[in-house]
Amino acid sequence: MELDNKGLGRLRRVANARDVWTSESGDFTPWLADNLDVLADELGMSLSLVSTEVPVGDFRLDVQAETPDGRVVIIENQLERTDHGHLGQLFVYASGLEASAVVWVAPRFRDDHRRAIDWLNERTDTGVDFFGVEVAVVQIGESGPRAPVFEVVARPNGWQKGVKESGGGGAAPGQVSGVNAVRQDFFAEVLADVVAKRPGIRMPSRSNVNWMSFAAGPWGNWALVAANDGRLRVEAYLDSGHAGVNKDLFDEFQAEAPSWETRVGQELSWERLDDKRASRIAAYRAVGDLADVIERGPVRNWAIATVLAMYDAMNERLRTRGRQLRDATNAQERASSATSILEPPST
Numbered sequence: 529m530e531l532d533n534k535g536l537g538r539l540r541r542v543a544n545a546r547d548v549w550t551s552e553s554g555d556f557t558p559w560l561a562d563n564l565d566v567l568a569d570e571l572g573m574s575l576s577l578v579s580t581e582v583p584v585g586d587f588r589l590d591v592q593a594e595t596p597d598g599r600v601v602i603i604e605n606q607l608e609r610t611d612h613g614h615l616g617q618l619f620v621y622a623s624g625l626e627a628s629a630v631v632w633v634a635p636r637f638r639d640d641h642r643r644a645i646d647w648l649n650e651r652t653d654t655g656v657d658f659f660g661v662e663v664a665v666v667q668i669g670e671s672g673p674r675a676p677v678f679e680v681v682a683r684p685n686g687w688q689k690g691v692k693e694s695g696g697g698g699a700a701p702g703q704v705s706g707v708n709a710v711r712q713d714f715f716a717e718v719l720a721d722v723v724a725k726r727p728g729i730r731m732p733s734r735s736n737v738n739w740m741s742f743a744a745g746p747w748g749n750w751a752l753v754a755a756n757d758g759r760l761r762v763e764a765y766l767d768s769g770h771a772g773v774n775k776d777l778f779d780e781f782q783a784e785a786p787s788w789e790t791r792v793g794q795e796l797s798w799e800r801l802d803d804k805r806a807s808r809i810a811a812y813r814a815v816g817d818l819a820d821v822i823e824r825g826p827v828r829n830w831a832i833a834t835v836l837a838m839y840d841a842m843n844e845r846l847r848t849r850g851r852q853l854r855d856a857t858n859a860q861e862r863a864s865s866a867t868s869i870l871e872p873p874s875t
Contacts, residue, residue, distance in 0.1 A: 542665040542674060545607050545635045552607050553581065557590045560605060560633070563676070564593060567603070570678040571631065571659060572737070575601060584624040587617050592625065599628035605663075606634040610641040622656065631659045637681050639770065639858055645682035646744070657684040679805070681767075684733075708738050708754075714818045715740035715752045718831045725836060741765070743843065747777060747850025748806065750839060752831065760815045760827060762834045764842055766850075767806035773853045775800065778807035780849060781842070791841040794834070811838065 542548065549556035560567065561580050568575040575593040578600075582589040591603035602621045606614055614632065622630050632645070637660050648658045660682035667674045712734045719742060723731050732742045739753040747768055753761040766774045781788060782798045789796050792811070799808040811834050816823035 540667060541677075542667060545663060545665060548665050548674065549607055552605060553590070556605055556607055557581070560603070561591055564591070566676055567631070567633070567661065567678050568593075570661065570680060571629075573601070573629070582621075582625070584621050587620055589621045589625070595628075600625050601629040601631060602627045603631045603633060605632075608634070609636045610634045610638050610660075615641060615644065627656060629657045629659065631661060633661045633663050633678070635663055637662060639768070639854060642682045649682075649684040659683050708736055710819050711738055711754045712736070712740065714824065714828065718752060718828055718835065721832045722835050722839075726839065729839075743839065745843075745847045745850060746854055747846045748774070750835070750843075752835070754815070755812070758815060759812045760831060761810050761812050762831060762838060763808050763810040764838065764846060765806060765808055766846075768850055768854050770854065770857055771805040773850065773857055774805060774807050776853055777846070777850055778809070781809060781845075788841060792834075792837045794837075809838075809842070 545556075549559060557580055561577050564575050564577055573595055575595065578592040578594055580591050582592045589602055590605050593601040593603060595601060602618075602625055604614055604618055604621065610632065614634075618630055618632060621627065632641075642660055645658045645660045652658075659680060662679045662681050664677045664679070665674050666677050716731075716734060719729075719731060719740065723729050729743045732740055734740070739751050741749045741751040743750045748764065748766045751761075751763050751765050753763060755761045766778055768774055768777070778798075778800055782800070785796065785798060788809075794811055797808075797810045797812060799810060801807050813827060813830050813834075815827055818824050818827070
């Protein structure tokens with residue numbers, strides 16, 4: 529295994545989930561039931577297994593789980609790209625089991641299905657939440673051990689991810705508990721001023737995490753983040769759901785970095801994140817004690833000004849180019865799929 533000068537290897541994805549799980553019902557579903565904690569950690573929930581292959585009408589739900597407070601969580605999985613059939617089944621399962629959370633797991637999400645989940649989260653009431661989760665298998669180097677990786681690609685804005693922080697019982701919807709309460713207070717203060725100045729931005733719900741996202745679009749979303757290194761980050765998080773679109777969009781913007789930094793009025797951090805699907809354009813500031821009113825004031829003023837400057841400079845271009853790149857990629861994939869169907873089988 530080749531390592532760098534820090535003794536670190538390179539994480540790579542195994543090409544096909546079916547190289548590991550040969551069938552959905554006979555292999556992946558039992559594995560997921562036995563390793564539910566891996567998915568639960570990514571969702572930010574504490575889950576316990578209820579049953580697998582649960583009959584609902586004429587169909588069978590892959591996995592039924594529940595949270596510590598008894599809320600029903602349904603999980604439907606695929607080993608291929610998402611399709612309309614599974615989307616329809618989710619509604620049957622959700623209504624039949626009175627689900628509070630609906631989780632759809634697949635190696636890759638079609639962009640129209642990811643948008644459908646976003647639309648459901650925006651239009652339905654707070655009693656049910658919808659998640660899209662991509663599953664992959666990774667390993668270090670060419671021959672290292674493999675490991676499963678889940679990545680949430682669609683979720684409700686106000687989902688509570690503080691189940692473990694609050695002692696295992698979970699936070700009630702709309703409540704914030706644990707170490708991120710002060711951060712969420714701060715984020716809400718900042719965005720209240722931002723929304724007052726830019727009414728087109730909708731105020732997001734509070735959650736129990738170290739970030740607050742807002743103003744999502746076909747390219748990704750804006751966010752305030754308390755970074756792990758102790759700094760505050762204002763970011764444009766480029767995640768259209770397609771890695772190629774994200775990297776192309778990032779490269780276009782980075783090629784004009786001096787111009788963007790002049791328009792924003794400060795230096796930006798250009799983070800392509802080659803080991804991840806998404807990319808990031810960010811501004812940072814050191815943060816002291818956000819609970820201290822004196823220390824909090826200057827940071828709050830900086831955050832408001834930075835959000836407005838970055839949003840005003842970049843948002844329209846991000847939305848337009850993100851949509852164009854996404855639509856072009858989808859058209860290419862449709863054309864490729866149609867060609868493969870029309871081609872005669874090889875002899």
